[in-house]
Amino acid sequence: MLIQFSVSNFLSFDEKETFSMIAGKARKNINRIFNNNKVKLTKCEVILGSNASGKSNLVSAFQFVQKMIIDGLPRGFSNKYFRIDPERKSSPSEFEIKFLCDSKIFVYGFSIILSTGSVLNEYLYEQQSPSTAKYLFSRNTVEETFSIGHYFKASDVIAKLNNYGEDSINEQEILFLSIINKNKGKMFSDFPELQILRDIFEWFAVKLNISFPNSILTGYPYFTDTNLNEIAKLLNALDTGIGELKVVEIPLETIKDKIPEDIYNKIVTKLEKANVRTKPEDDPPKIMARSYKEFYTFEIDVNNKITITTIEFSHENKNVFFDLNEESDGTARLLDLIEILFKISDNQIFIIDEMDRCLHPSLTVKLIELFLSKAQNRNTQLIITAHESRLLASEILRNDEICFISKTKRGSSVINPLEKYQLRADKKVYAALFDGTLDAVPSFNESKLSEFFN
Numbered sequence: 001m002l003i004q005f006s007v008s009n010f011l012s013f014d015e016k017e018t019f020s021m022i023a024g025k026a027r028k029n030i031n032r033i034f035n036n037n038k039v040k041l042t043k044c045e046v047i048l049g050s051n052a053s054g055k056s057n058l059v060s061a062f063q064f065v066q067k068m069i070i071d072g073l074p075r076g077f078s079n080k081y082f083r084i085d086p087e088r089k090s091s092p093s094e095f096e097i098k099f100l101c102d103s104k105i106f107v108y109g110f111s112i113i114l115s116t117g118s119v120l121n122e123y124l125y126e127q128q129s130p131s132t133a134k135y136l137f138s139r140n141t142v143e144e145t146f147s148i149g150h151y152f153k154a155s156d157v158i159a160k161l162n163n164y165g166e167d168s169i170n171e172q173e174i175l176f177l178s179i180i181n182k183n184k185g186k187m188f189s190d191f192p193e194l195q196i197l198r199d200i201f202e203w204f205a206v207k208l209n210i211s212f213p214n215s216i217l218t219g220y221p222y223f224t225d226t227n228l229n230e231i232a233k234l235l236n237a238l239d240t241g242i243g244e245l246k247v248v249e250i251p252l253e254t255i256k257d258k259i260p261e262d263i264y265n266k267i268v269t270k271l272e273k274a275n276v277r278t279k280p281e282d283d284p285p286k287i288m289a290r291s292y293k294e295f296y297t298f299e300i301d302v303n304n305k306i307t308i309t310t311i312e313f314s315h316e317n318k319n320v321f322f323d324l325n326e327e328s329d330g331t332a333r334l335l336d337l338i339e340i341l342f343k344i345s346d347n348q349i350f351i352i353d354e355m356d357r358c359l360h361p362s363l364t365v366k367l368i369e370l371f372l373s374k375a376q377n378r379n380t381q382l383i384i385t386a387h388e389s390r391l392l393a394s395e396i397l398r399n400d401e402i403c404f405i406s407k408t409k410r411g412s413s414v415i416n417p418l419e420k421y422q423l424r425a426d427k428k429v430y431a432a433l434f435d436g437t438l439d440a441v442p443s444f445n446e447s448k449l450s451e452f453f454n
Contacts, residue, residue, distance in 0.1 A: 001034060001041055001381055002208075002349050003098040003105065010064065010093050010114075011057040014082045014412035019058060021045060021381065024400035024419050032375035038105060042401050043375040044368070047385045048392075048433075049405040050442045054413025055385035058405065059353040062210055065095050068110075069204045072174050073117050081114045084411045089115045098127070101196075101203050107133070108200065110175060118172045124200070126151060136197070137165060139176050144169045146176075157193045177201060207347065211336070213354045214292070221288075222342045223247075223297070223311060234338060238363060240331050244314040246321065250296060255308050259289060259296075271300040293325040293332045333358040340371050346378045355384040364388045369396050393430040402429065404440040 001021070008016040023033045023040040034041040049055050060080075067074040082088040096109030110122040123138040135149025146165035152158050161180075168176050180194075181201040188198050222231065228245045235242040256264060267287050274285035287298045299307045312321035313331075324332060337355065339345050356364040368391060371382055391397060402418040416439075423432055432438050 001100045001379060002383075003039060003041060003100065005062065005098075006094070006096040006109075007058070007061040008094045009082045009088050009091055010061050010095070011080055012054040012082070012084075012407070012411065012413040013057065013061065014085065014088070014410070016094065017413065017415045019045075019403070019415055020417065021383075022400075024398070026398050026400060028398050029372070032372060034379060036100070036103065039100070041100075041381070042398065043379070043381050044372060044397070044401050045381075045383045045403055046368070046391055046397060046401060047383070047403045047405060048387070048389075048440050049385075050407070050440065051387075053405045053407050053440075055405050056212070056353050057413060058415070059210060059212065059351055059385060061095065062208070062351050065097060066204050066208055066210060068112075069175060069177055069201065072178065077117060078115050082412065092120055099203060101200055106200060108177070119175060122176055124177065125149065137161065137176065139165065139168065141169060141172045151196075152193055154191075154193055157191050160187065160191055161194065208349050208351070210351045211353065213357045222339055222344050227342075228311075231338070234341070235331075235334070238334065238366065240334065241315045242313050242331070243316070244318050244321075245311055246314075247309050248312050248321075250308045250310055252306070252308065255296060258294070263289070267298050268306060271298060271306065272304060275300050275302070275304060293327070293329075295324065329358040330360065330363070334363070337367060340380065340382055341367075341374065343378070345380050347380065349381045349383070351383045353385050354387075356386045356388040361388050361390045365390050365394050365396070369394070372396060389430065389433055392433055395429075399423075399429070404438055406439045 003022060004018055004020040006016055006018040007013050021041045023035075023042050032043055034043060047055050047058065064074060064077075064080070081091070081093055090113065092111040093114050094109065094111045096107065098105065098107045100106075105127040106124065107127055108124045111120045112118065113120065118141070120142055121138070121140045123135070125133040125135040125138075127133050134151045135147075136151045137146065137148050139146045146162070146169055148158055148161055148165070152161065164180055165176065168174075168179050171179065177197070177200070180197050184198075188195050225247060228247070232242060232245045235245075259267075267289060271285050271287055278285055284299050284301055289296045289298060295310060297309045299309070301307070310323070312323060313327060314321050324335070337352070340350055355367075359367075364386065365388070368382075368384075371380075374380075392402070399418045404416045404418065406414055406416065408414060418429065418438075421432070421438060423429065423437070427437075429438075433440055
């Protein structure tokens with residue numbers, strides 16, 4: 001689970017800003033707070049703010065860290081520093097994330113000069129108490145040093161880690177956490193003590209799910225034959241008009257007309273590689289291909305035969321079915337989001353930018369309400385950005401589940417949890433949002449507007 005995330009000199013974030021999931025002292029809905037006697041965490045956080053305040057930039061910062069760990073420097077990295085101040089071009093951008101993995105608190109961070117793509121330092125440690133830490137490793141490419149702390153005990157494990165660490169000293173464009181996890185399957189089986197490095201890598205790669213308005217969460221893993229009736233009932237209960245779902249097979253020729261040949265070939269190649277590693281008791285390898293209002297499931301059998309399927313929807317007339325591209329934008333958006341309500345999403349962190357896009361305000365509130373109703377029995381975290389003020393009017397959120405991002409006069413983004421404002425006990429958050437107390441709604445320049453229209 002995510003504990004907190006800090007970022008500086010990235011997009012609209014200048015000085016260090018920290019986003020936190022640490023729970024406050026409120027007793028309201030205490031049953032949905034995660035508590036393992038080490039840390040108390042909220043399972044939901046709603047981030048509000050004016051347009052261009054920096055909400056999406058916070059989500060982008062999470063995504064940058066994830067992509068940096070999994071794939072290396074992402075496209076367009078060199079101009080993502082705080083460009084309002086030209087001097088920040090040569091300053092390091094810093095990222096630090098505190099999280100739970102294997103019931104332990106870990107802190108991972110790195111600093112990088114984005115304009116050159118040069119990683120300066122990187123570190124990973126277990127936080128055993130507020131004042132004590134047990135390092136797994138630290139690396140400094142400027143001083144060309146790599147060190148191992150006291151986390152690992154076996155001498156052969158330390159020697160193995162040192163070998164990779166020393167080789168990585170001059171690798172300024174890639175993180176050591178990435179290096180130690182690339183094609184090292186045999187190493188983890190030979191040295192089980194190092195498995196924690198694999199677990200932490202997979203926390204970023206698998207547990208952390210980041211979605212922007214034009215992307216999906218994790219590829220509809222809940223869309224299986226056994227779940228279709230349950231999904232249809234949920235969609236119908238949410239007033240979409242959908243009555244039934246069915247899986248239909250798509251001819252290969254149809255898919256080749258819709259998907260570029262190079263992408264199709266990549267999908268087939270990945271499936272064939274996965275098939276080689278699949279054991280008889282495993283499910284057949286699958287890959288989801290998704291574009292706007294279209295998605296297809298590619299599946300391969302033991303004979304390397306490819307089957308491609310999609311989902312069709314019926315409404316009032318259950319004998320007439322429609323493709324996803326014939327459904328409304330709201331229905332398509334809802335399909336991207338309802339995964340958070342299924343058990344398959346347990347032990348995941350979902351970060352969704354503009355969750356309320358294309359949704360009716362009441363539907364946005366209902367989705368959050370349904371998620372919170374299940375939070376007591378699941379360790380799933382949901383972090384969203386939104387403009388939907390009804391989330392505050394409904395009063396379904398705890399104060400520590402609400403956060404605001406605003407812009408300073410200088411143009412830098414600032415993260416302010418609601419509790420920072422210290423509202424009176426009798427003050428409604430919804431009222432405070434519009435009376436200027438929270439600095440989270442647009443401030444219009446009436447004189448300039450009047451001048452323009454006159």
